[in-house]
Amino acid sequence: MCLLVTLAAFEALAVTTIMPAVSHELDGAALYAFAFAGPLAVGVVGMVLAGTWCDRGNPRTVLYASVVLFAAGLTLAGASPTMPLFVIGRLVHGLGGGALTVALYVIVARVYPARLHPSIFAGFAAAWVVPSLIGPVIAGAVAETLGWRWVFLGVVALVFLAMLMVVPAMRGVHGPDHRPEGGGRELARVGLAVLVAVAVLGLTLAAEARGPVQWIVPVVAAVVAVAALRPLLPRGVLLARRGLPSVILVRSIVAGTFFSAEVYVPLMMVTQYGASPAIAGLALTAAGLSWAAASWAQGRFPAIGNRLAARLGALGLTIAIGSLLVTALTGASPIVIVVGWAFAGGGMGLLYPRLGVLTLQYSTPADQGFNSSALSIADSTGSAIALAATAIAFSALGGATSPVAFAGVFVVNAALCVAAWLCGPRILAR
Template sequence: MTSPLPPQTPSPPGPFGPRYRALSLGVLLMVLLIAFESLAVATVLPVVARDLGGRELYGWAFSGFLLTNVVGTVTAGRVADQRGSVLPLLVGLALFALGLLVAGFAGSMAVLIVGRVLQGLGGGALMALAYVMIGRAYPETMRARMLALLSSAWVLPALVGPAVAGVLTDALGWRSVFLLLLPLVAVAATLTLPALRRLPAAGGRVDGGPIRDAILLATGSALLLSALTLVSRNPWGALALALPGVALMAWTARRVFPAGTLRARSGLGAGIAVRGLLAWGFFGAEAFLPLGLGELRGLTPTQAGLTLTLGALLWSLGSWTQARLDGRDRGYGRRRRVQLGMGLVLCAIILAALTVVWTALPVWAGALAWAIGGFGMGLAFPTNTLIVMDSAPPEQVGSVSGALQTADVLCSALSAGLGGALLALAAAQGWSEANGLALAFGGALLGGLLGPLAASRLPARPLSGNRAEPESVTAAH
């Protein structure tokens, strides 16, 4: 006679069980909206600039969003620690929605940039609060699943967002890319707020230092980018803005980034520098690729958006490839993979620039360029993150992770702003649009050229000491 089976313990409810379903859907919808908006603008902005004018402010549509995103992220996280998540969530949602409304009804490029600044503040706050909510509202057993879902909420807009934005622009006009999101913001608020009202405040003390540093870093960057935009019309005024801007950035950067970052010192400093240079090159060029393909090569927003989508698909393939290789060589090939990825990004920027300005090249070469660049980013971006995390002292992992994100956002903002300033300089000098776009791509190329030099200073092997050396490495040493 067989003994009866022990009663099965019911599996704990997942993130979409009755108790957590509304909050999970609200958090994911919130992140989807922010991801879509941050990725879709590159596709529609050429049409916006053609409609509103103000081409000299083109780069600010990216820089304004990114710089204020840092401020919103840091501030909301600190306020949530003291007062709970409800107040910063309401403010973040209101700012993001107001930014969509201002951008959607903008009558000039300057007003659109105001909308982008508001979107950046609100979006940064909401992204920080998404992680706060996962940490406070979900039990330990669900957090890993929610974090994985949060990552997926970024992947989907990266893959389809540019193409969807292009289709909306072709069918309904560029304003729809902003205005159609407003009802979804209200849905996200309705889903998340009831659950958050039941959570107690953490009662922590707000540390004003990180908030101050984020504001000063964003202010210094904005002053420098304003100087670059102004230099062709008022050199002395540009100098008056640039000097305090550079001083603020230099002083704050020493507080925000690990020692040796600005010099790409071997080890941790080089890892942070590589992250910034990767973002500088790839995202700086991506900001102007749809503009060049639309204005000089005649592509529609949908077609230009598909080019960016192809890059996102190959980024995913590159990430999968590096994960397989990392498991095979147990981390001993990481520096080579970062160098290879950065080399591919450099080639992609050059080919993309040539496709835009040299009509002898077929237009599909632009899509090929961004596929190459996307695969290079997939190889280098996560691999460099692994190197940095392996190099960070255990007690500094949190601050180093923050420095990585700040380097990413800051360098993307500076590169897009520099490209826009160079585009404005070319227009002020009466040069052709092709020459202006060549200069803009040249600004992004700085990251592609300096990146491999910084990557050569990354550790050649894992530093954590918890991996056995592969046989090939043991034999060589």
């Protein structure tokens, strides 16, 4: 399972690193943000399907199906001659990736005792170490020599090698003792997930519109997305109620803050400082290493309680976003970007796995699939909506040629940091 996480981590870091080159070759600047937000949006559908499937059947089967979709999407993206086809490949990959996340969470809950959950999630985070060390640099070097397509096609081969190890190890994984009733309700949840995905995709595409449409469509899409999202999450998430609802909400906020900013880090280094893709990936490497180190620390030292982890996580993100904003406005050295973004990884490493552990602590065997699905849905939806908001600001302020546009992106991220500070302490039940 950690090997699958490693490959998913490599792919995520690689895409962020090489997307400026992909966009340039396929003339896809208009779909730049969509190529990131799209997989996250359709991933919500995969998460709901996987959560329902895991609660009613064997998560091992869900894992196998999600890996097939994951590999198929990577193959299509790597072979695409145009940007629209590349985006379609990303959407297929996102559907499989969303289901993969939920399947792994449920397998952990069914196989390992609760006392080992912090260590397991720390292991998942540690699986980002090697990709963080070499992933961005390798992806940039491959893009500059063999071409960016081999970044995707090479991962496909490694995924099938990983499955040779995974299949024998999954023989002991079983389904629930009692299958829940209510197939109509589950079908409705899938329909709502599709509606959320469509609304978020519309929200992202609105970034390239002009005139009143650029502002009317996002408002309507956001309202539809929130209305459809409510039944897919535990009650009280949107009200930041203490306990599980706030765990889900904070996961959405911090994921949105981190991933919507990370998309623009290599783009800013390439367009504003003339860095190569390999050099631009250094910031992602720094964040990945600090994320893994902080995740190891939170699993190793119990003194880092949940409340402290929430505060340190918000602090790390705030320092990082502040560094990016200052760099965009003043043209400071790109070293500030690399160092600042390392703080973002450290903050996420302390808080991210802790939220996964709390979700399982607040769950029962009957709702492990639903709650794990809700956590991943909030994660992806928050990131997709934040990406759409930053894309709108980026486009409205002039795009990649304007430093002010990057500053606008990081102002949106700063607002999300404020929300993380306000909601973080509420992850603890009374």
